[in-house]
């Protein structure tokens with residue numbers, strides 16, 4: 132019975148095997164160099180934009196339609212420099228952007244507790260869950276006439292429309308995020324002794340963060356759309372001129388370059404916030420959790 | 428050979444000479460769904476685990492091993508019967524590492540310490556100490572996805588130890604690992620069990636793993652889950668899973684396990 136089981140493995144032998152296994156089996160994380168990243172991420176959309184501009188210029192040069200219907204890119208550029216020299220470009224953008232940001236923040240403050248309640252309290256979910264889902268698919272322009280009658284043509288009406296557009300997305304995003312938390316994490320949290328507030332703070336909310344962020348991102352898109360709809364419809368001297376109003380003024384003046392410029396600026400602001408604020412946060416969160424394929 | 432093996436078929440368990448057991452399971456029944464309608468998953472399980480003992484619960488898939496472990500962990504309540512763990516809430520390790528991906532390895536352990544009431548200034552040092560214990564000294568700042576499967580289970584082990592419980596429940600914690608890594612982790616858990624004088628209840632469907640690790644192997648039958656038979660394993664630790672002693676006992680226990688499974692094919 133001089134079998135192997137009586138000879139204990141030397142401790143340093145075990146740790147050596149272990150260290151070897153660890154080294155062999157660990158994931159090697161490599162960061163892509165910034166130059167390559169730019170080439171991969173920035174170049175394709177740039178080419179896309181240039182292509183659209185080229186096609187636009189081509190259509191214009193071929194006189195497919197009257198030039199008051201389709202001005203050239205240069206005409207639109209002219210409208211932009213007009214705004215620049217008049218000194219109103221930034222005030223127009225800022226008027227809308229500031230409203231959008233304030234409305235969005237209010238929507239976050241309201242949508243987050245609603246989302247938590249719907250996700251965690253069964254009767255609340257049964258009662259208002261479906262309503263929230265339905266509201267999310269209702270275009271928020273539909274609220275504008277009602278908001279005008281209730282609140283008049285003023286800032287409150289704009290914020291009301293933003294909230295009605297963005298709160299459902301944010302709340303639903305949080306609900307989806309919480310629903311997708313793997314039950315294993317909740318069980319692990321319970322065995323570690325987390326319950327109630329400490330469970331929400333240390334387990335539930337961090338675990339739901341990716342879904343919540345997706346909801347915030349969509350909430351911003353909805354805020355911005357709702358605001359533009361409200362600005363287009365509501366005209367009043369004390370509201371100031373935002374992007375939506377600028378666009379509507381240009382239509383009234385039958386200035387097609389101005390109209391196109393308005394559309395492009397609205398698009399650019401919406402995309403810029405997404406690209407500069409939400410995408411980096413989202414990427415950071417996903418990457419730190421290993422949910423993002425790196426180097427691709 | 429026979430010195431390594433004592434069997435006690437369906438006999439009442441009484442091998443805790445040193446006072447109260449660390450885990451006492453008495454006449455536990457568990458069924459899911461509406462009472463009366465469902466066939467019980469667990470039927471009259473009675474089992475004591477002595478302080479410092481290493482017990483393996485062995486049984487076919489679906490026989491109720493996880494259910495029993497969840498009951499001991501307090502994650503679920505028995506339909507009837509009682510479970511006592513005098514030392515308080517036991518630590519539990521799952522087959523999946525269950526580490527939180529939004530925290531680093533070190534912070535996962537610190538969260539367990541924090542929920543266990545350890546004051547902030549001591550947490551960092553204690554987390555480092557626990558990582559040293561599972562031989563992951565340099566991995567404090569590593570994210571979960573940067574670790575290999577074996578390293579994740581070792582961090583999970585450190586996190587379970589951070590709960591400060593003397594009783595450690597393990598639910599097939601190494602089942603998803605390759606054989607070489609599993610072998611190394613067997614050595615680790617036996618070392619840590621001895622060093623920390625833990626009471627371990629280890630669930631597995633792998634007979635050799637059970638014989639490699641346990642002082643006592645408890646075979647559960649399936650549908651309903653009952654204690655079918657027990658073996659006292661007297662081979663000295665640390666054992667090798669490929670050794671003749673482990674192999675011989677495994678053959679005998681496997682035969683018994685097959686017999687249990689075969690009974691179900693007959694009706």
Ligand SMILES: Nc1ncnc2c1ncn2[C@@H]1O[C@H](COP(=O)(O)OP(=O)(O)O)[C@@H](O)[C@H]1O
Nearest residue numbers: 459460468486487488489490491492493494495
């Ligand atoms: N929450 C549950 N609801 C209903 N049935 C369950 C539940 N959990 C486990 N079961 C049933 O109990 C039996 C035992 O499951 P489990 O304890 O996971 O087995 P094991 O861990 O031994 O593989 C299985 O037949 C399973 O379908």
Ligand SMILES: [Mg+2]
Nearest residue numbers: 492493494598
């Ligand atoms: Mg199981």
